[in-house]
Amino acid sequence: AGGWGALPGCRMMALGVGDSFPQAATIDDAILYAVDQGARVINLSLTVPPDPAIDLALAEAALNDVLVIAASGNDDTAVAYPANAPSVIAVGATTKQDEAADFTNFGPEIVLSAPGDNVRTTSGASGFAQGVGTSFASPLVCAAVGLLYSRMPSLTGDEAIAILTATATDIDVPGPDPRTGAGRLDAGAALALLEASDCNGNGVYDPAEIASGELSDVNGNGVPDLCELGTPLCFGDGTASSCPCGNHGAAGEGCANSGGQGARLLAAGSPVLADAD
Numbered sequence: 001a002g003g004w005g006a007l008p009g010c011r012m013m014a015l016g017v018g019d020s021f022p023q024a025a026t027i028d029d030a031i032l033y034a035v036d037q038g039a040r041v042i043n044l045s046l047t048v049p050p051d052p053a054i055d056l057a058l059a060e061a062a063l064n065d066v067l068v069i070a071a072s073g074n075d076d077t078a079v080a081y082p083a084n085a086p087s088v089i090a091v092g093a094t095t096k097q098d099e100a101a102d103f104t105n106f107g108p109e110i111v112l113s114a115p116g117d118n119v120r121t122t123s124g125a126s127g128f129a130q131g132v133g134t135s136f137a138s139p140l141v142c143a144a145v146g147l148l149y150s151r152m153p154s155l156t157g158d159e160a161i162a163i164l165t166a167t168a169t170d171i172d173v174p175g176p177d178p179r180t181g182a183g184r185l186d187a188g189a190a191l192a193l194l195e196a197s198d199c200n201g202n203g204v205y206d207p208a209e210i211a212s213g214e215l216s217d218v219n220g221n222g223v224p225d226l227c228e229l230g231t232p233l234c235f236g237d238g239t240a241s242s243c244p245c246g247n248h249g250a251a252g253e254g255c256a257n258s259g260g261q262g263a264r265l266l267a268a269g270s271p272v273l274a275d276a277d
Helices: 024-036 052-063 134-151 157-167 187-197 206-211
Strands: 041-044 067-071 088-094 110-115 119-123 127-131
Touching: 024 041, 024 052, 041 134, 052 067, 067 134, 067 157, 088 134, 110 134, 110 157, 119 134, 134 157, 134 187, 157 187
Parallel strands: 041 067, 067 088, 088 110
Antiparallel strands: 119 127
């Protein structure tokens, strides 16, 4: 994410909210302080009882487009607070076997999952240690958001999460599920999609421009491109220049995708894929 020499990058604030355990009375102050200091994403690797003051602080963060990402908890039960709060991104943990951890809390609030099994981390006493829990998964998602922000500062929180969920690796039942959400975080795939989504190089995530009604047919062939659609499929007129994946076929046949079929769009109406493609 940069940050060395003269290059811009991510900066981190470590805000103390308790020594041996988190103190709920301090967490709301820390959230508000982070928002006031210009934080764009906040990690909460903790669980506490529901608290009205924390709710108000979370609402203030959401109002300022500050993402709050929280560990779901490690009790193999319902997602704990504050991860289950409406505006918070709840994160579950996965294992070295790329499966949902048996300890991770679960529920419809889970948005993403990330490694939380024997994650190597720093330790004040011995230098390094192996950490286990959703507290180690949540900051990985935060870091991925920071990586996206560092590449495209204009991203909104919703756009960043949409990219992460769109590129997550589905490791459980097909589709979103209560243990892994959209799947296991894939920061590399997320960054690749972001890079492919700014076709015109204006530093703005182009799928958002489509949603707002702006034109985004960069090469002028009448077909929205991969980067404009923000999907892993390649679209184009069959030429190398219009197939960003480099898998172009014969002229007019579009770009071959992973299944070997050509991708095409219906001639009228909203851009949708034909069933066979």
